Amino acid sequence: xxxxxxxxxxxxxxxxxxxxxxxxxxxxxxxxxxxxxxxxxxxxxxxxxxxxxxxxxxxxxxxxxxxxxxxxxxxxxxxxxxxxxxxxxxxxxxxxxxxxxxxxxxxxxxxxxxxxxxxxxxxxxxxxxxxxxxxxxxxxxxxxxxxxxxxxxxxxxxxxxxxxxxxxxxxxxxxxxxxxxxxxxxxxxxxxxxxxxxxxxxxxxxxxxxxxxxxxxxxxxxxxxxxxxxxxxxxxxxxxxxxxxxxxxxxxxxxxxxxxxx
Amino acid sequence: xxxxxxxxxxxxxxxxxxxxxxxxxxxxxxxxxxxxxxxxxxxxxxxxxxxxxxxxxxxxxxxxxxxxxxxxxxxxxxxxxxxxxxxxxxxxxxxxxxxxxxxxxxxxxxxxxxxxxxxxxxxxxxxxxxxxxxxxxxxxxxxxxxxxxxxxxxxxxxxxxxxxxxxxxxxxxxxxxxxxxxxxxxxxxxxxxxxxxxxxxxxxxxxxxxxxxxxxxxxxxxxxxxxxxxxxxxxxxxxxxxxxxxxxxxxxxxxxxxxxxxxxxxxx
Numbered sequence: 001x002x003x004x005x006x007x008x009x010x011x012x013x014x015x016x017x018x019x020x021x022x023x024x025x026x027x028x029x030x031x032x033x034x035x036x037x038x039x040x041x042x043x044x045x046x047x048x049x050x051x052x053x054x055x056x057x058x059x060x061x062x063x064x065x066x067x068x069x070x071x072x073x074x075x076x077x078x079x080x081x082x083x084x085x086x087x088x089x090x091x092x093x094x095x096x097x098x099x100x101x102x103x104x105x106x107x108x109x110x111x112x113x114x115x116x117x118x119x120x121x122x123x124x125x126x127x128x129x130x131x132x133x134x135x136x137x138x139x140x141x142x143x144x145x146x147x148x149x150x151x152x153x154x155x156x157x158x159x160x161x162x163x164x165x166x167x168x169x170x171x172x173x174x175x176x177x178x179x180x181x182x183x184x185x186x187x188x189x190x191x192x193x194x195x196x197x198x199x200x201x202x203x204x205x206x207x208x209x210x211x212x213x214x215x216x217x218x219x220x221x222x223x224x225x226x227x228x229x230x231x232x233x234x235x236x237x238x239x240x241x242x243x244x245x246x247x248x249x250x251x252x253x254x255x256x257x258x259x260x261x262x
Numbered sequence: 263x264x265x266x267x268x269x270x271x272x273x274x275x276x277x278x279x280x281x282x283x284x285x286x287x288x289x290x291x292x293x294x295x296x297x298x299x300x301x302x303x304x305x306x307x308x309x310x311x312x313x314x315x316x317x318x319x320x321x322x323x324x325x326x327x328x329x330x331x332x333x334x335x336x337x338x339x340x341x342x343x344x345x346x347x348x349x350x351x352x353x354x355x356x357x358x359x360x361x362x363x364x365x366x367x368x369x370x371x372x373x374x375x376x377x378x379x380x381x382x383x384x385x386x387x388x389x390x391x392x393x394x395x396x397x398x399x400x401x402x403x404x405x406x407x408x409x410x411x412x413x414x415x416x417x418x419x420x421x422x423x424x425x426x427x428x429x430x431x432x433x434x435x436x437x438x439x440x441x442x443x444x445x446x447x448x449x450x451x452x453x454x455x456x457x458x459x460x461x462x463x464x465x466x467x468x469x470x471x472x473x474x475x476x477x478x479x480x481x482x483x484x485x486x487x488x489x490x491x492x493x494x495x496x497x498x499x500x501x502x503x504x505x506x507x508x509x510x511x512x513x514x515x516x517x518x519x520x521x522x523x524x525x526x527x528x529x530x
Contacts, residue, residue: 028438032445039448043457050462051314054305176284179291186297193301197308 015115029118037125055196060137068216070126078119088171088178094259141223149222155236156215162242172253191216277375299332331484338418342369346430347439353527417503418478424510434521455481475506
């Protein structure tokens with residue numbers, strides 16, 4: 001464990017040096033991130049000028065939910081995107097060997113080597129929007145609410161990573177599937193709206209079977225003092241199970257990989 | 263002339279064959295594209311079941327707006343800029359400078375072959391949509407509406423194509439030209455009407471959107487389809503789209519000619 005933490009620290013240091021070295025790159029992509037956040041806020045501003053609530057969630061509550069959605073942006077694009085983006089290409093072009101021969105856990109190396117530090121903006125903007133939402137709705141989140149919300153978001157992070165990694169491993173079975181990288185982040189768009197907005201079969205599927213809706217709804221509910229402990233326990237168990245499954249699935253998928261050296 | 267046409271026909275068929283060879287990718291694109299639309303449908307159904315009313319729109323009209331607008335958008339939109347920027351950054355664009363056809367024409371034929379397959383793939387969900395909702399949501403366009411939609415489709419495709427080409431041209435000057443791609447998506451998202459119908463925007467924002475080129479890929483055709491525009495407004499939209507095509511064509515050509523002089527590559 002210590003070895004991997006030490007390795008991650010070195011990855012982080014390398015990426016920080018790279019971000020400082022290529023300042024224009026960092027600034028440009030930071031602006032892009034802020035642009036997307038502004039885009040979403042424009043949408044909600046326009047929408048709530050015509051309506052009062054979405055499935056009982058008013059503007060303040062929706063902003064808090066949206067803040068957590070920006071957190072998921074930070075996690076997906078910041079921690080994993082640059083790594084997972086290359087994976088289908090490497091599988092397709094047979095250049096995965098370079099990673100496979102290194103004496104560390106392959107999944108770890110393929111998932112966390114590169115860090116996109118400009119996504120710190122999503123984290124900052126998400127926090128600002130959550131604080132603004134709390135103030136707008138006159139909600140008072142205590143320390144315990146924040147801690148439980150953080151626990152729920154940690155489970156969400158594990159769920160998102162595992163789900164994304166599993167879908168990308170499908171590229172081992174198909175000759176070329178470079179766009180598989182876009183599937184899971186797009187699938188996450190359902191979590192832009194709260195669980196209450198979904199009824200019937202979509203609610204069962206996206207809320208409980210593949211609980212993508214809990215990724216933003218659950219942390220928001222804890223912050224809004226609507227504690228759902230049983231749901232948090234179930235969601236955490238699902239996330240951990242999915243992480244274990246992703247490891248097994250990757251090792252199984254690797255058996256399909258072949259190349260004539262790279 | 264026959265020889266030239268044959269040349270482009272070959273590029274078209276190669277693009278077609280590649281698209282069919284990697285059909286899993288093509289199908290996955292359709293699924294990926296459908297997700298934001300499904301999320302939008304969930305949102306509006308939820309908004310209306312919560313007792314809200316948005317402008318003069320009924321729920322079926324709004325759903326038709328998004329479903330048909332997304333379909334139109336998927337047919338006319340172009341996505342070759344990401345690969346084009348990569349070609350410039352990695353220097354592989356050089357191969358197009360020694361071939362007997364330009365990058366622009368190659369991209370055009372390639373994009374057309376992919377669009378044709380997209381239309382074919384879209385037929386299945388559209389038939390399903392008509393079958394399920396034909397009484398509530400689907401409107402059969404009149405011949406004049408259909409003609410206007412086809413003209414608007416061609417013009418919107420030309421605008422999309424020019425914008426994508428401008429991004430590729432930008433990558434000759436600016437290494438992070440992929441960021442322009444995001445800028446295009448953001449602007450298209452806001453000003454095309456895919457976020458909300460333009461009539462629901464504040465007055466100043468609607469007026470601005472009505473002069474920009476992004477509306478032709480979504481809002482304008484769907485307004486024609488829904489019969490929300492007068493004949494004069496429709497003709498004005500066609501004229502404005504045509505002016506945008508000409509303006510972008512001249513600008514992009516000028517930019518491209520300047521860009522090519524900046525290009526250097528070793529090998530390939």
